[in-house]
Amino acid sequence: MKRRLAYHLMPPRGWMNDPNGLIYYRGEYHVFYQHYPHGPKWGPMHWGHFTSRDLVHWQEAPIALYPDRPYDADGCFSGSAVVDPLGRLVLFYTGHRWVDREKKHVRQVQCRAFSRDGRGFEKDPANPLIAEPVDVDGGHIRDPKVFYRDGRWWMLLGARKAGRGEVRAYRSDDLVSWEAAGVVARSDGALGFMWECPDLFALDGRDVLVLSVEGPKGPFVCDGERSVTGYVVGTWRAGLPPAGQAVLEHGPFVRLDDGFDFYAAQTFLGPDGRRLLFAWMDDWQGPKPTVDEGWSGALTLPRELVLGPGERLRMRPARELVQLREAELINVRHWLVGASDAEMRGVGTRGVGIAESAEVNEAADRAAVAVTRGDRLEIDLTFDVARSTAHRFGIDVRASSDRRERTRLLYDRRARRFRFDRSRSGIVGGIREVSLSAERLRLHLFIDRSSVELFVNDGERSFTARVYPDPGSDGVLIFAEGGAVVVESMRVWRLKDIWAGMPQ
Numbered sequence: 070m071k072r073r074l075a076y077h078l079m080p081p082r083g084w085m086n087d088p089n090g091l092i093y094y095r096g097e098y099h100v101f102y103q104h105y106p107h108g109p110k111w112g113p114m115h116w117g118h119f120t121s122r123d124l125v126h127w128q129e130a131p132i133a134l135y136p137d138r139p140y141d142a143d144g145c146f147s148g149s150a151v152v153d154p155l156g157r158l159v160l161f162y163t164g165h166r167w168v169d170r171e172k173k174h175v176r177q178v179q180c181r182a183f184s185r186d187g188r189g190f191e192k193d194p195a196n197p198l199i200a201e202p203v204d205v206d207g208g209h210i211r212d213p214k215v216f217y218r219d220g221r222w223w224m225l226l227g228a229r230k231a232g233r234g235e236v237r238a239y240r241s242d243d244l245v246s247w248e249a250a251g252v253v254a255r256s257d258g259a260l261g262f263m264w265e266c267p268d269l270f271a272l273d274g275r276d277v278l279v280l281s282v283e284g285p286k287g288p289f290v291c292d293g294e295r296s297v298t299g300y301v302v303g304t305w306r307a308g309l310p311p312a313g314q315a316v317l318e319h320g321p322f323v324r325l326d327d328g329f330d331f332y333a334a335q336t337f338l339g340p341d342g343r344r345l346l347f348a349w350m351d352d353w354q355g356p357k358p359t360v361d362e363g364w365s366g367a368l369t370l371p372r373e374l375v376l377g378p379g380e381r382l383r384m385r386p387a388r389e390l391v392q393l394r395e396a397e398l399i400n401v402r403h404w405l406v407g408a409s410d411a412e413m414r415g416v417g418t419r420g421v422g423i424a425e426s427a428e429v430n431e432a433a434d435r436a437a438v439a440v441t442r443g444d445r446l447e448i449d450l451t452f453d454v455a456r457s458t459a460h461r462f463g464i465d466v467r468a469s470s471d472r473r474e475r476t477r478l479l480y481d482r483r484a485r486r487f488r489f490d491r492s493r494s495g496i497v498g499g500i501r502e503v504s505l506s507a508e509r510l511r512l513h514l515f516i517d518r519s520s521v522e523l524f525v526n527d528g529e530r531s532f533t534a535r536v537y538p539d540p541g542s543d544g545v546l547i548f549a550e551g552g553a554v555v556v557e558s559m560r561v562w563r564l565k566d567i568w569a570g571m572p573q
């Protein structure tokens with residue numbers, strides 16, 4: 070079980086995909102997820118369940134929903150949660166049935182289940198609540214996101230119509246009877262043939278729609294990806310003539326994460342009003358080596374969302390995650406890598422930990438310094454780009470002692486490009502690159518046994534990746550090419566294993 074994560078949510082056994090029903094209810098965070106408990110593969114979906122009091126330490130709760138009714142026999146698909154006026158926790162989900170043997174046509178109906186204690190769930194005898202035959206391709210309409218706004222309840226659904234993805238709205242006064250309220254947004258073709266897991270929310274005075282797109286063709290697609298999660302920012306208008314429809318007037322679609330393994334993101338409000346997000350830290354395409362260990366899929370760390378300059382969303386690790394810190398391994402300021410000893414003395418490194426570091430042999434114009442080791446680390450590193458002379462510099466993590474295996478984060482100062490290089494991370498591959506101009510480059514990293522999450526410059530960019538190196542590849546190195554790089558500050562913590570001692 071060498072790839073089991075130390076501080077992420079993952080299925081206790083079997084399969085996990087989308088996060089579902091995220092909510093803070095009666096003093097606890099609830100995370101449900103698409104779950105198949107009988108093997109590490111997608112199968113008739115259940116809703117698995119975790120709870121937490123602090124967003125950091127989690128307990129497994131009993132499976133909340135089983136595919137046990139005629140209307141959901143092939144799966145309880147993704148959905149959301151609200152607290153109703155009676156104080157009950159209500160889960161909305163899609164009941165899924167295959168209609169034909171080829172599994173091309175589906176019957177997808179919208180359902181709900183209640184709980185008074187946040188543990189046991191009862192399906193509504195009135196299910197399915199929305200079941201009329203809908204005019205969508207192949208019956209594809211799913212993933213209800215329910216929210217209260219302007220004095221009524223709304224439900225958004227992802228759908229497929231005339232070969233294009235769209236979001237449909239329904240509205241309700243009682244959470245039971247739902248009336249169609251139009252198409253909120255639609256793919257222009259480049260935005261794919263099916264939209265999944267829509268999520269609409271107000272943030273910093275604007276309305277944001279997060280979407281998971283199947284079959285995207287736009288410039289935001291990397292390396293032939295077949296699905297991508299992103300968002301649009303705009304204005305929600307409801308109650309429009311002739312029949313009170315809702316639409317979102319919005320700007321262009323933007324990728325939410327620039328990495329490899331980030332799909333089906335969902336958000337919810339924390340008790341203090343913060344907009345929090347989890348996504349499935351995997352995808353439908355990539356290799357899933359943990360299958361050999363009997364499990365597959367994980368969720369990202371919880372992230373806080375804010376709207377940044379240019380109406381771009383910024384994701385940052387939830388502040389609660391500082392509680393994961395178990396030991397501080399490195400704390401240095403003003404440190405030069407790739408310079409002579411004399412130059413280094415001039416800079417006057419201060420801090421703890423680096424004395425244990427060692428220069429690694431490199432070609433004449435390259436330098437690399439081994440900093441520490443670990444496979445569950447938080448690293449908060451700031452390079453002073455303006456004062457550095459190196460053409461290219463960065464950090465290697467999960468590096469083997471011969472450095473053949475490594476996950477490399479590299480900044481090219483002259484090209485002004487940042488690269489997340491997974492081509493030598495073991496089993497998986499790929500390089501993701503973005504343009505980035507910065508005087509200072511802050512890399513905030515969370516490394517777990519089979520994942521790396523990176524937040525660049527306070528969430529200006531984020532990169533999420535599963536990596537599957539040899540368990541012994543746990544080196545962390547700073548490198549510089551063609552000059553010296555100034556590390557303005559670097560702190561490293563070993564993080565807790567929140568699952569230690571729990572039956573695995």
Ligand code: FRU
Nearest residue numbers: 087103114146147265266333
């Ligand atoms: C997204 C998705 C959803 C669906 C669920 C099924 O990853 O395809 O649209 O509800 O997964 O597990």
